[in-house]
Amino acid sequence: MATVGKVIKCKAAIIWEVGKTPSIEEVEVAPPKSHEVRVKIVATGICRTDYHVLKGFFPKLDYPVIAGHEGAGIVESIGPGVTCVKPGDKVIPLCLPQCGECSCCRSPKDNCCLKTHFCERPQNLMPDQTSRFTCKGKRIHHLMWVSTFSEYTVMPDASIVKIDNNAPLDRVCLLGCGFPTGYGAAINTAEVAPGSSCAIFGLGGVGLSIIMGCKAAGASRIIGIDINKNKFAKAKELGATECLSPDDFKKPINEVLVEITGLGVDYTFEAIGLVETVTAALASSHMAHGVCVVVGEPPAGSHLSVDPVLLITGRKLLGCCMGGFRLKDAIPKLVSEYMEKKFNLDALRSHVLPFEKIGEGFELLCSGKSIRSVLLY
Structure with a gap:
């Protein structure tokens, strides 16, 4: 291609500082270096994590930054040493890398690669601690190495996976974050059992994906919880058997859930990102065998205070990163399952x-x- 090895000028949305709405700018995108890939992004979703970037919820994040992490595109060029993709391949960038070399990637128990920003330094810059973006003479930072709010972006080969060439990029882009995070929380992390009861706190894209996962696992009672009743119809369309708004009750929602289920819900999921709802979700779970999965990402600096008696009786509190999926392995399979109509990804768009x-x-x-x-x- 005519652009190989050259700087590409394109449009991108830059968050110049905390609280400022992203502005569309012309940026320069440098060619990929060793073990890097440059991608032309075709479609990208807006995730609540991007809103958290806008609001400054992550104190280690440097600005100005190009956000976006739920995209799909086509490989424009590759750097030396890249073997997993080639120019022209349809791909999905991975906001959770899979290096294949660290102890977590080598363990059959883990999916949280040690190169992620949760474990090492923030993924604001490429692994060599430089940026591939400039604008108006200034260095622009990456987000999670993928920065899909740019028409062209560069990422390490640990953060990209090839998908079916027939996949519609404007739809499977949602497999980059929201859907696998929620769906996998039910299927992989909680391991929802057939005939069980489930409660999902928060009915955004991730919460609705959890509902689809619970339904696929065979749960018989799926309760959606949100203060926004406008979300109830979609939740029921995707598998919720009933929906509740905490505002409709004089008592705490966890007490309501315990009352209507007997001893509590078999599986509860927090998909909002607030410590208060994590506490409510845990207290809502079955006193002896309940499983509560934390899926939402609270603001940095948040601290969870839990009465240990809630755990002594047998409840389990679990964390969940990207639905427990190893993304390089899982996303091509999820793309195939979507194309086989095994789940309704389009309902989230x-x-x-x-x-x-x-x-x-x-x-x-x-x-x-x-x-x-x-x-x-």
Whole structure:
């Protein structure tokens, strides 16, 4: 291609500082170095984590930054040593890398690669601690090495996977984060049993994906919980058997759930990112064998205070990163299952907007009017 080995100028949405709406700018994207891949992004979703970046919830994050981590595109060029993809391949960037070399990647028990920002330094810069983005003479930082809010982006080969060439990129982009995070929380982390009861706190894209996972696992009672009743219809369409709003009750929602289920819910999931709802979800779970899975990401610096008696009787509190999936292994399979109509990924795509309307996409997210807005370049 004519662009191989050259700097590419393209449009990107830059968050210049905390609290500022992303602005569309022309950026320069450098060619990939050793074990790096440059990708033309075709479609990207707006995830609540991107909103958290906008609001400064992650204190280790450096600005200005190009956010976005739920995208799909086509490989433009590769650097020396890359063997997993080639130019022209359809790909999904991985916000959770899979290096294949660290102790977690080598363990059959783990999926949280030690190169992720949870374990090592923030993925604000490439592994060599330089950036591939510049704008107006300034260095622009990456987000989780993928930065899909740029028409072209560069990432390490540990953070990319090839997918079926027939996959519709404007739809499977949602497999980059929200869907596997929720679906896998039910299937992999909780291991929901057939005939069981489940309660999902938060009915956004991740919460709805948890509902689909619970249904696929054979749960007989799936309770959706949200203060926004406008989300109830979609939740029931995807498998919820009933929906509750905490605002409709004078007592705490965990007490309501214990009352209507007997001794509590078999499996509870927190998909909002608030320590208060984590506590409520844990207290809602069955006193002897309940499993509570923390899926949402609370703001940095949050601390969870738990009465140990809740755990002594047998409840389990579990963490969940990207649904327990090893993304390089899992995403091609999820793409195939989507194309075989094994789950309804399209139901999560509530709005489709041109990339230039990214601000409108954030407004829809903040107002609770969207499940997932997909931006097209």
